Amino acid sequence: MLGQMMDDALTITSIMKFAMKVFPDTEIVSVTGDNPRHRSTFGKAFTRVHQLANALSKLGCAPGDRIATLAWNDYRHFELYYGISCSGYVCHTINPRLFPEQVSYIVNHAEDQWIFVDPAFLPMLEQLQAELKTVRGFVVLTSKAAMPETSLNNVRCYEELIEAEADSFTWPELDENSASSLCYTSGTTGNPKGVLYSHRSTVLHCLGTNTKDTLALAPDETIMPVVPMFHVNAWGSVYGAAMAGTKLVFPGPKMGDGETLATLINEEGVTFALGVPTVWLALVNYLQESGSKVESLQRLVVGGAACPRSLMEAMDAYNVDMHVGWGMTEMSPLGTYNTLLPWMHDLPEDEKFAYRLKAGRLIYGVEMRIVDEEVNELAWDGKVSGRLQVRGPWICKSYYKLEDSDAHLPDGWFDTGDVATIDQYGFMQITDRTKDVIKSGGEWISSIDVENAAMGHEDVAEAAVIGVPHPKWTERPLLVVVKRPGSEPQKADLLGYLDGKIAKWWIPEDCVFVEEIPHTATGKVSKKDLRELFADYSY
Amino acid sequence: MLGQMMDDALTITSIMKFAMKVFPDTEIVSVTGDNPRHRSTFGKAFTRVHQLANALSKLGCAPGDRIATLAWNDYRHFELYYGISCSGYVCHTINPRLFPEQVSYIVNHAEDQWIFVDPAFLPMLEQLQAELKTVRGFVVLTSKAAMPETSLNNVRCYEELIEAEADSFTWPELDENSASSLCYTSGTTGNPKGVLYSHRSTVLHCLGTNTKDTLALAPDETIMPVVPMFHVNAWGSVYGAAMAGTKLVFPGPKMGDGETLATLINEEGVTFALGVPTVWLALVNYLQESGSKVESLQRLVVGGAACPRSLMEAMDAYNVDMHVGWGMTEMSPLGTYNTLLPWMHDLPEDEKFAYRLKAGRLIYGVEMRIVDEEVNELAWDGKVSGRLQVRGPWICKSYYKLEDSDAHLPDGWFDTGDVATIDQYGFMQITDRTKDVIKSGGEWISSIDVENAAMGHEDVAEAAVIGVPHPKWTERPLLVVVKRPGSEPQKADLLGYLDGKIAKWWIPEDCVFVEEIPHTATGKVSKKDLRELFADYSY
Secondary structure (H helix, E strand, C coil), X not given: CECCECCCCCCHHHHHHHHHHXXXXXXXXXXXXXXXXXXXXXXXXXXXXXXXXXXXXXXXXXXXXXXXXXXXXXHHHHHHHHHHHHCCCEEEECCCCCCHHHHHHHHHHHCCCEEEECHHHHHHHHHHHHHCCCCCEEEECCCCCCCCCXXXXXXXXXXXXXXXXXXXXXXXXXXXXXXXXXXXXXXXXXXXXXXXXXXXXXXXXXXXXXXXXXXXXXXXXXXXXXXXXXXXXHHCHHHHHHHHXXXXXXXXXXXXXXXXHHHXXXXXXXXXXXXXXXXXXXXXXXXXXXXXXXXXXXXXXXXXXXXXXXXXXXXXXXXXXXXXXXXXXXXCXXXXXXXXXXXXXXXXXXXXXXXXXXXXXECCCCEEEEECCCCCECCCCCCCCEEEEEECCCCECCCCCCCCCXXXXXXXXXXXXXXXXXXXXXXXXXXXXHHHCEEECCXXXXXXXXXXXXXXXXXEEEEEEEEEEEXXXXXXXXXXXXXXXXXXXXXXXXXXXXXXXXXXXXXXXXEEECCCCCECCCCCECHHHHHHHCCCCCC | CECCECCCCCCHHHHHHHXXXXXXXXXXXXXXXXXXXXXXXXXXXXXXXXXXXXHHHHCCCXXXXXXXXXXXXXXXXXXXXXXXXXXXXXXXXXXXCCCHHXXXXXXXXXXXXXXXXXXXXXXXXXXHHHHCCCCCEEEECCCCCCCCCCCCCCEEEHHHHHHCCCCCCCCCCCCCCEEEEEEEECCCCCCCEEEEEEHHXXXXXXXXXXXXXXXXXXXXXXXXXXXXXCCHHHHCHHHHHHHHCCEEEECECCCCCHHHHHHHHHHHCCCEEEECHHHHHHHHHHHHHHCCCCCCXXXXXXXXXXXXXXXHHHHHCCCCEEEEEEECHHHCCEEEECCCCHHHHHCCHHHHHHHHCCCEEECCCCEEEEECCCCCECCCCCCCCEEEEEECCCCECCCXXXXXXXXXXXXXXXXXXXXXXXXXXXXXXXXXXXXXXXEECCEEECHHHHHHHHHCCCCEEEEEEEEEEECCCEEEEEEEEEECCCCCCCHHHHHHHHECCECHHHCCCEEEECCCCCECCCCCECHHHHHHHCCCCCC
């Protein structure tokens, strides 16, 4: 028997309509290439979204078409998010930091029809133009006055394009499972793969991450997404802010600039900001060097990489509470968020940090499990580690145009490729990547834990741990170290230093020194290259 | 084009599974007829829910069966909510305060198969038993030791029923649109009508009302639902608490007892409670008489009836922030919630109270409009009033077994039967019931506003305003007053007192004194009876 409740669809359009009615005066402040401080509101922006929808229609866009953006975080990108998705097209956000050949692959794979591009990224498109087979034209995100010269064909100016249009538009009644946006993951191997979000997954992710214990957006907050809008929809914050009536501050191209971030925080009253650890390192370095403060700032969420304790302590000194979040492009992205349980606040400092530095507590809407190699579920005891798998309505089912090779496992779970522990309070901790895990004597050694311990030594600039074959134990860890300039650490000292910091049998058999550790395009240690480098090493 | 995200269903089962994994130790504290302070946890309660599911299956329940409860707020009722709905049956909560003939009508209309009943309500069922045609048996919510004598046929004891069962159960994979629960509205006229909630509507209501600006449940809160679980699922709080890991305190039969409520708040550290104004009046009266305090209590939500300013001020004195919420059984129930916008906190006292006393700000997930008699949408200016209509995924589409007479209008909106204003910030204010509105010279007069103004006069014990025919103005308001004992107010004084408090043309033409104003079964002024009483009155 079915319930008798209304069938209204969960759509991004409903977020827009709500914000226009209830929060028309809430501000959207942006840094753009042509304006160091542009001021808009939800009312103004969504009025322009109506004009944009008319313009998109005249450009010949058809339902389901992929419309690409190559843009920084600003009000025009905000307008594109809603204008494209609410019209029934797919907003395909492209990471401009990718190698040009990856951008070309992605545009062709997605069959993008139009590309909306920030002037800063025109040179890359000019270089790629001949390869972009499906693109019918380009719209430059700027005003007529600031319109640059370009060798691109069929180019329009964003402000000119929309200014001629009416500000009323009849939005289509969309199925909530309609595709709304597309984001490619750039794995370390193989071609990038597209995650195709739906209106439903976007709205549910937004509701699920807007609870008091997670992002907790509301009209009394001002948020600054320093995580790019081309990276998993700025972690959903661009939708969440409109749903919650939260003032938005967009740093545009100035994402890594500590001084600009501090100025925006202070002048716009930012209370909450989102970004990766390097961004907050840049901010804290600027604060320490300049003696500036960020008094309005109460919370940060840090994700994308593990947060160093030193960074968290530095932010504590500014009364800024750092929350670790964890997720993936395939997860919209959020799966866990670190808010301590009430009793954890009273723990001794080190124990409290141990919790604060974990990837966070599972949020409702995501199911999580850790399993062994026979897919037996493992205990949530904070000790046993296993392959981390997730499922839920905002998790990827299959990659775009790879419907036949399901992203998820036969029993409905998505394998994250991570190895993790989960404790009895639902706090998850990544211990390794599945492919980097070291199997020794039938047990797993966490390369991440060993690396973190080794990095604590003052003579170590960088450390990485890989497994190498061992006649008795199958594999044993090998510690690879880049010395800090001017220091001359000895093997025995380094290995001895680990004693007491990690399990005794996790201590590597050997330590080798190298000039440089290989990294991937996104700055992560390339364990694959490292393993090739030491392919002939044997104990 | 459809998105490629997982199809996982939004079910109450997912809330249960999440809470069992992440919040097993979170407490559920109850007052019951047989135990003044019962302590359980989500872990224990949901383990018993598995036993209950096995028992329900053995009782012969089939998918979609309506299983009724006649019970107070306590842990056993909590278990029934999840055990019945997650098994694929419909949890039909019956209001034991209804007239016996209404209970009988409702049970027969719903075709309830089993009734789970608190010992306190056995006498009513014994009296009705012969009329209950579909009921196959009764389960008394108590232990074997406390099992009362009863003349009911086929009676079981709840604790005996479940204790024999295994604590594992394979939950059915439910369609998210499956019916989960049923609650009848008891209108002032006609038979009660059933609202049939779905798993989807329940989960979405829960997510939508758990934002920071609404119920904001989290593990650092302890909530006490003083609104009955037989009244719109205790406003959803029973699901929300499990989703958010919030400790639950259930007052059982002691809902109107100020002393019990104060004791529970203080001893269990309640931070947030939900109830109707009379409940909070009882609490504040107790506090004032006893000199007790409620220091843990930070917030109250008040709904079901307008909140008097005096009550809000009294709670302010105890540092308890009262939030008005508004909704209906047909709305799951929440549509608006009163959290001030940041700048409103700085308003002069009277203006601030004017906002605080409104029905609240529209929440995302509900669409709202006010319309005139030709269904033209009216402005959100806080002045113009019109028929209040709503829509959204947790609003009733049609009543149970009344599928053909849709509850909603042809264009998809549900007419609330209220007349309201909405201001530019999305704050709604009920000004009248549609059927009580007074039409004078083509304009509407708010009977509620006139009544509230008249009630401010010290000699008025109760006041009601109705429209009576008028040769020139179609209708004019008539003020009906019950004098305060010992006072002798004069017509001219009372009508003069209104001058300056309401629009001049709203001031009634006449005032009549009565011994008593007729009330409905639920304690509201019966305007219908009042209009009949003054049917012969003419200007």
